Amino acid sequence: MPKSRKPLLGRGSLDGNAKDASENGKDGKLENGPTFVAGKIGQALKFAGGKAGNDRVNLGNLGLAPSGTATLVFWAKPAGAALDDRLI
Known part of the structure; x- marks a missing residue:
């Protein structure tokens, strides 16, 4: 996979808080x-x-332009999922 030329926008380690x-x-x-x-x-x-x-982590306005591109990466371990379940 090629290395991104764009800077990292944020990183949530989630170790006790939702800080960047x-x-x-x-x-x-x-x-x-x-x-x-x-x-x-x-x-x-x-x-x-x-x-x-309805629990979530609200990231607010990240300042991404509607025409811009971004990649969101996260690990998930669902206990079970239905076809209508959403992760994002």
Whole structure:
């Protein structure tokens, strides 16, 4: 895979908070109760999921132009998923 020429916009390690580990100040805000749990490496967030699950990390306005491109990468370990479930 070719190396990106674009700078890293943000990095959320999620080790006890939703702060931006890239030092760009793009901190996230935990909403509706996701909880921190032990992860594969460090900590992780656990989301309620399901129809009632509305917990999330709100990243606000990241300043991306509508015509611009971006890549969002994350690890997920779903306990189960239906065809209408959304991760993003």
